[in-house]
Amino acid sequence: MELHLTRPDLVVPVRADPSGRTGPTRGQVRGRHWTKVAPALYRPAGGATTVAQRIVDAVAGLPEGGAATGWAALHWLGARWFDGRDPEGRPLPVPVAVGDRHALRARAGIVVSEDWLYEDDVVLVDGLPITTPVRSVCYLARVARDEIGALRAIEMAAYDDLVSVAELKVYAASLVGRPGKRRLEAALEVADENTWSPMEVVMRRFWQRQRGRPLICNPPVFDAWGNHLFTPDVLDVAAGIAGEYDGRVHGAGPRRSRDLDREELARRLGIEVVTMMAGPGEEQRFLRRLDGAYDRARHRPRLRSWTLDQPWWWVDTSTVARRRALGPAERARWLGRRTGQNGRDFG
Known part of the structure; x- marks a missing residue:
């Protein structure tokens, strides 16, 4: 097959040429x-x-x-x-x-x-x-x-x-x-069109298979005044339990500090946060954390100080159709928060 590439820094393989003009001898x-x-x-x-x-x-x-x-x-x-x-x-x-x-x-x-x-x-x-x-x-x-x-x-x-x-x-x-x-x-x-990393797929489906609960991917959570509070990887809305995947074996530094601040905010709102970590044996540990979260959720007051109702100024990007409708500036503003998610790339 003859290729005519327009991208730089790539080489099109060639056939040998006895004369050395179009390829190696x-x-x-x-x-x-x-x-x-x-x-x-x-x-x-x-x-x-x-x-x-x-x-x-x-x-x-x-x-x-x-x-x-x-x-x-x-x-x-x-x-x-x-x-x-x-x-x-x-x-x-x-x-x-x-x-x-x-x-x-x-x-x-x-x-x-x-x-x-x-x-x-x-x-x-x-x-x-x-x-x-x-x-x-x-x-x-x-x-x-x-x-x-x-x-x-x-x-x-x-x-x-x-x-x-x-x-x-x-x-x-x-x-x-x-x-x-x-x-x-x-x-x-x-399938869900609002998953932000490969390991979120693993966590969500494991959670659903083990506990049979409906989960929403990356829903923005707001307070009663329409302020955006945080966006968990997955959320069991009925129970008020959020799931987060952390691919680092040993979390440290400013990023981990921000994660802990977010978990503290969620607890104040009445949302239990359960984290799945990387590493062998983590699935069973994650299940134990889930069981503890559901047990605490059953004894929590029903009155909620958070909502998924989006304020007028918020742009919903939860579907492919909605994201395709955004212009370049809107994409940079509303989709930039997806960068830096945990989880390894895959083929």
Whole structure:
């Protein structure tokens, strides 16, 4: 496949050229100054290989009509939570789609999808063919190992407003007989468009499975005068219990101090805050904290000094449609608070 990239600092792999005019000679490719990235394709060796360069290397070796898909296509579009690493930080293979009319020999560093492609599934972005966000997310959700993996794909793509749940449901309905379709559809039924980090997905679904409670993601909490007080990761509105995920094994410094101030404010309002931490054995400890919070909530006075009713000046950003309607200045103001959330990036 011939690529004409418009992004800087990326190198398009080339074929060897006996004359040395359009690529390295056959003698040069046997040396240490060139790296083979695909059958008969090479690029200069040396320097760090970025995630974007890995994606380019993978796509360059595809037949015409092929494209990056899954996490790679979403990363190319700038999605925050798709960094091409597994939970241990190891590079994930680049997923590529070639359709059902081509067969591609497996090679290290890529995973091939030979599902048929719709005519409008592939788009060109900055010179690189990628599958559309809805196709990329549906693929990721279908091949996920479990519900959490499928939900992460859906909700973290929605974080950047690349897809909405409604759009994904329409596309999913067209996937007749595709493997993993049931997992995709089941995840879409419980997906939330206002999740701010991958680990919030884990905490919310664990809480719901263990305690069967309805939870709201990142709801802004106000006092009776319309002042914004805080925004918990998840909230059991009926019980007045908030959940927070803290990915730091040992919290310290100004950030932790602000977290403690927020927890104290929540207690004064009559909201119990339960924190899930990173680390082995944390799920059972989190359950014990939840049990304690629900026990205290049952003995708390019913009168509340907080509300989820939004004042006139507040802009609701809880859905993809609402966020897409914002202008650049509004996005900077109202979505800036989502930055700095705990939780590791994922592929």
